Amino acid sequence: MNGLRIYFCIIFSLFLMQAFSQTKRLLNNDVFLLKGEVVDDETSLPIPKVNVEILGGQYTTTDSGGRFSINAKIGDELVFKSDKFITVYHTVLDNDFVTVRVLRAKNEDLLDLSEQSQNQAQNIFNVYLDSARFYLKSDAEKSIAFVTKSLEPKKDFSPSNTQKSQAFETLGDINIEWGQTDLAIDNYKQSLGNRNSIKVNIKLASAYSKNKNYQESISLYEKLLRNKLSSYQKVQVFEGLGDTYALINEDAKSIFNYQKALDFAKENKFAPKITDLNSKIGKAYAKSGAATVAEGYFENSLKLAKRENKGRAVSEKNKVADFYNQNREFDKEIELREETLIEMESLGNTAKPEDEALTPQRQNYKIANAFVAQEKYQDAIPYLQKSIAEADAKEDLVVKKDATRKLSEIYRDIGEFDKATESYQRYVEVVDELYIKKEQEISQAARFSKEIALKQMRIASLENERKLNESRYKLAFQNQELIETNNKTQKWIIGSLIAVALLLLFAAFTQFKNVRQQKYANNLLALKSLRSQMNPHFIFNALNSVNSFIAGNDERAANRYLSEFSLLMRSVLENSEEDFIPLEKEIELLQLYVKLEHFRFKDKFEYSIEIDEKINQQKFVIPPMLLQPYVENAVWHGLRYKEEKGFLKIVFKEMDSETIKITITDDGIGREKSKELKTENQKKQKSKGMGNIQKRIAILNDMYKDKIDVHIADGPNGTGTQVSLILKKD
Missing domain, CATH: 3.30.565.10 (Histidine kinase-like ATPase, C-terminal domain)
Structure with missing residues (x-):
C-alpha cells in the first residue's frame, strides 16, 4: 500500500510538471531576435535576397551570405519566399539559430508550350496529364499545376471535351488521394459534364460515400446497375454498394452486395478482387456477430493473399490478426503478427502499404497489447521497448506515446515503480512533443487546403474563360455568315417589322391615351x-x-x-x-x-x-x-x-x-x-x-x-x- 501511495504521488507530481511546462510554453510571449540562414538543400550554398516574413507581422530579407535576423515569438510561423525555390514554412519553437534548407525550383518542372504546333500541343496535353498522375500521390500542388497547364489556352489548340473530361477526372483523383472529397465530387461532375463515362460515375459514387453523402452514393450505384456494365465494373459497383451499406451499419445489405461482387469476380477470375471481397465479407460477418462464418472468409482471404505477393499477404494478415483480437484469440493474433513482422522486414522499404497499422512499431505495440490482455506482462515488455525504439527512429510520435504509456502501466502493475515513473516521464515529454507536432500539422493542413482551393479556382476560371471565348467566336462567326448570305432579305424584313411595330405602338399609344383621358x-x-x-x-x-x-x-x-x-x-x-x-x-x-x-x-x-x-x-x-x-x-x-x-x-x-x-x-x-x-x-x-x-x-x-x-x-x-x-x- 505504501508503495502504491508513493507511486501515485510521483504520478501526480509529474502531471503538475507537465501542466506547468505547457502553461509556461503557452504564456511565454516574449519577443526576441531570431537569427538564421537560408541554404540550398543540395549544395548547402547560402541564398541571398530571400523574402522572410512572419505571418501578419515582421518582414526582412537575407543578406549576401544568406543570413537574416527578425523579431519573433515562440509559436510564430515564418514564411520563406523566392522565385528561386519552393515556398517554405517554419514554426518558431525556441530562440536557437535557424537553418532553413530549400529546394531549388527547376524550369523543366512545368513545360512552356506557347510556341508548339497544334499536333505537338495535343501530344503535350497527354504529357501534362501523365505528369499530373505521376505526382498524384507524392506532390498534390505539382500534380494540380500540371492539370492547370493542360487546360490553359494555347495557340491553335483548345482541349476537346474528351480531354477536358480526362483532366477533371485526374483532378478528382488528386482530391480523393489527399482527402478533399468535396472537391473531388465537383471535379468528377465537371468531367461527366464534358463526357459521360461509366468509370467516372463509379468514382463519383465512391466519392459521395467518402464524403458521407451515403444516399447519393447508393442512388448512383443503383442507377449504374441499370446500365450496360463490363464484368469488372459490375464487381466495382456491387463492392461500392457493399462499402456504403457497411458505413451506415446495414450489415445484411452490405454482405449481400459483397457476395454479388464476389460471384462476378470468381466467374471472371479477378484474383485481387476475390481476395479483397473475402476479407470484406469476413469483416462484415464479424461486425454482425457471426464470428465462425467470418473466420472462414478470413482464412480464404489469407490463403489467396499469399498466392499474390508478400505485400498483399502482409496486409491481409494484419486484418485477420485484428479479427482474432476482437474474438480474444490472442495466441493466433500474436502468431500472425510475428509472421507479419518477419515478412515486413524481408520487404524492406519497397512496400508502402496504405494501412498505417502496417509498420513495425504498430505491430510490436499490438503484440504487446495481446500479451497484456493475457496478463503476460514480462512477455509484453520487450515488444513495447521495440515499438518505442522503432517509433523513435521513424518519428512516429503517436505510437511512441501509446507504447510509452503502456510500458509505464505494466511497470506499475508489476510493482517496478522507479521504471514506471521513468517511463511516465518520457510519456509526458512525448505528449508535449506530439502537441507541438499536431499544431504544426493543423497549420500546414489549413494552408495546404487553401492553396489547393486557389489552384482549383484557377482551373475553374480557365474553363469559364475558355467557354466564354468559344461562345464569342461562334456568335461572331454566325453573325458574319448570316449578314453575308441574307443581307437584302434581312433589311426588308427588318424594315417591314419596324413599320408594323411602329404602327402597332402608335395605335396602342393612341388607345391608351384616349382611355387614360376618358378615365381622367x-x-x-x-x-x-x-x-x-x-x-x-x-x-x-x-x-x-x-x-x-x-x-x-x-x-x-x-x-x-x-x-x-x-x-x-x-x-x-x-x-x-x-x-x-x-x-x-x-x-x-x-x-x-x-x-x-x-x-x-x-x-x-x-x-x-x-x-x-x-x-x-x-x-x-x-x-x-x-x-x-x-x-x-x-x-x-x-x-x-x-x-x-x-x-x-x-x-x-x-x-x-x-x-x-x-x-x-x-x-x-x-x-x-x-x-x-x-x-x-x-x-x-x-x-x-x-x-x-x-x-x-x-x-x-x-x-x-x-x-x-x-x-x-x-x-x-x-x-x-x-x-x-x-x-x-x-
Missing part, C-alpha cells in the same frame, strides 16, 4: 359631383345650427354665428372648383369650422389644433373640405352626446420632408354607442358626408397614386374615435 375626365366629373354634394350637405348642417340659435331666442349668438359662417362659406365657395388647395387654406377653413361648432356646443367640448412648425404649409396641398366631415362626425356623433365635457384634438405632424400625418381625436361616446342612440329615421338615412369623403379619397388615390391614406380606430373601451390621415407631398 370621368374622375374629374365624379369629384365635381361629390364636391357639389358636399357643399349643400355642409351648408344644410350649418343652417341647422343657426336655426337652433334663433329657436332659442338668442339673436346675438345667431348674428355672431352667421358672421363667422359667412367667412367660412366664402372660403368654401372660393375653393369649391379646385382639386387641391394649399394646406394653409385648409387649416384656416378647418379652424373657422371648429370655432363655429364650439360656439354652438360650448358646454359639450373644448378643442385644440396643433401644427408642427416644421411643416411647409404652402408646399403641401390637400383636397378642399377633406377634414371637415371627420371633425363634424366627431362633434355631432361623439362629443355632443357625452354627459361631461369632452375634448377634440387636431394634430398636424411632419413624418418626413415628403409626408405629414393629420390626427383627429375625440373622447366622445364612440361609434358603437352612437349607432345605438340613432333614431329609426336616422338609421334609414345614409351618411352623405362620410360616404362622399370615402369616394373622393378613392378617386384621388386612383388619379394621383396613393396620395392619401385614412385609418379610423376606436378609443379605449369603445369610447372616443381617432382618425389618422397620411398626406404625401407629390
